[in-house]
Amino acid sequence: MDIKQTADKHIANTYARYPLALVRGEGCRVWDDEGRSYVDFIAGIAVCNLGHAHPALVETLTAQARKLWHVSNLFYTQPQAELAAWLTEHSFADRVFFANSGAEANEAAIKLARRYFKENGAAERYRMVSMKQSFHGRTMATLSATGQEKVRKGYDPILEGFDFVAFNDIEELACAIGPATCAVMLEPIQGEGGVVVPHRDYLAQVRKLCDESGCLLIYDEVQTGMGRTGKLFAYEHSGIAPDILTLAKALGNGLPIGAMLATERVASAFVPGAHATTFGGTPLVTSVALKVLKLIVEEGILDEVQPKGDYFRSGLEKLKSKYPVIEEVRGKGLLVGARLNIPGAPIVNACMERGYLINCVQDNILRFAPPLIISREEIDGVLDCLDEVFTTI
Ligand SMILES: *Cc1c(COP(=O)(O)O)cnc(C)c1O
Numbered sequence: 100m101d102i103k104q105t106a107d108k109h110i111a112n113t114y115a116r117y118p119l120a121l122v123r124g125e126g127c128r129v130w131d132d133e134g135r136s137y138v139d140f141i142a143g144i145a146v147c148n149l150g151h152a153h154p155a156l157v158e159t160l161t162a163q164a165r166k167l168w169h170v171s172n173l174f175y176t177q178p179q180a181e182l183a184a185w186l187t188e189h190s191f192a193d194r195v196f197f198a199n200s201g202a203e204a205n206e207a208a209i210k211l212a213r214r215y216f217k218e219n220g221a222a223e224r225y226r227m228v229s230m231k232q233s234f235h236g237r238t239m240a241t242l243s244a245t246g247q248e249k250v251r252k253g254y255d256p257i258l259e260g261f262d263f264v265a266f267n268d269i270e271e272l273a274c275a276i277g278p279a280t281c282a283v284m285l286e287p288i289q290g291e292g293g294v295v296v297p298h299r300d301y302l303a304q305v306r307k308l309c310d311e312s313g314c315l316l317i318y319d320e321v322q323t324g325m326g327r328t329g330k331l332f333a334y335e336h337s338g339i340a341p342d343i344l345t346l347a348k349a350l351g352n353g354l355p356i357g358a359m360l361a362t363e364r365v366a367s368a369f370v371p372g373a374h375a376t377t378f379g380g381t382p383l384v385t386s387v388a389l390k391v392l393k394l395i396v397e398e399g400i401l402d403e404v405q406p407k408g409d410y411f412r413s414g415l416e417k418l419k420s421k422y423p424v425i426e427e428v429r430g431k432g433l434l435v436g437a438r439l440n441i442p443g444a445p446i447v448n449a450c451m452e453r454g455y456l457i458n459c460v461q462d463n464i465l466r467f468a469p470p471l472i473i474s475r476e477e478i479d480g481v482l483d484c485l486d487e488v489f490t491t492i
Pocket of ligand 1: 200201202205237321347
């Protein structure tokens with residue numbers, strides 16, 4: 100079977116795939132069907148934080164697979180209970196709702212925010228302020244919350260009640276919050292929007308505006324969570340906690356799992372029957388996610404994320420001073436961006452030919468999100484590769 104031909108013929112045409120069929124992964128490396136290997140600076144879009152086929156995760160997954168996969172949320176299971184306890188002990192939150200993806204975690208957050216005010220006698224508060232260039236997912240509610248025209252195009256009428264302001268513009272946010280606002284929703288660092296980092300104090304100012312108006316603050320940490328920026332959750336850098344936080348991507352290191360975390364006060368608006376999903380938090384995925392979290396802590400993974408990210412960015416800064424097509428280097432920890440004044444696609448392809456997988460968002464921003472276990476040698480490797488590629492353009 101020709102994998103690419105079969106896929107292009109039979110799979111819904113929603114992705115422009117790179118011309119690689121990948122068959123195997125180990126650590127920070129993946130192999131294609133012709134036996135070529137690549138160093139993975141995408142990690143399944145900030146998902147495989149502990150790399151591919153991590154032995155301890157394979158062990159946990161197979162052990163659980165022999166025991167119990169799925170029973171539905173009509174019953175208690177230990178891995179789900181343990182994971183919820185772990186997440187609340189290590190965050191601002193008191194309760195967790197388990198979903199299967201980032202979009203679903205955000206869907207739960209949007210529903211909870213609306214319901215919270217309905218339950219508290221303020222049904223008129225249903226609007227949400229989110230950010231231009233944000234990304235919250237592809238379901239109807241989450242694309243309605245997403246501040247990118249290309250994501251919403253073709254799906255009118257989208258869900259009513261979303262207002263958009265520029266990320267990092269506190270004045271605009273202050274004007275947009277009104278008596279009908281139930282929540283402000285944002286990514287502590289915009290991922291798909293191009294690795295956009297907030298100004299110092301921005302999150303504190305957002306929190307203050309929310310408190311003054313009585314609306315909730317929702318952080319979408321689907322991309323920034325789970326150690327990507329050097330803390331377990333990106334909000335810890337600022338110390339400014341939200342009322343609701345969503346996770347997905349790296350939570351299961353590749354197994355599909357999402358989670359919505361909330362304080363007791365807010366979560367109390369969810370009662371039996373208010374929200375549900377068949378697969379949410381199966382023993383299979385929660386046992387792996389629990390192991391992911393334990394490994395991150397036990398192996399001191401977080402300690403190295405910021406130093407490695409700084410090392411990577413300083414290397415990119417050197418390239419920037421050499422190649423004027425690189426306009427800005429940014430990011431936090433191992434969520435790294437380089438804004439170009441030329442299209443990024445040819446750079447991505449040239450790196451792929453040289454054995455490095457990187458990716459590009461917003462047409463001209465190279466995004467790097469390697470496994471957190473990436474080595475300095477591998478970072479040197481991608482920097483050398485980029486150096487070579489930029490010489491040829
Ligand atoms: C990827 C992403 C989502 C959507 O997650 P899916 O699992 O693809 O539904 C939502 N928010 C952010 C910030 C993301 O990066």
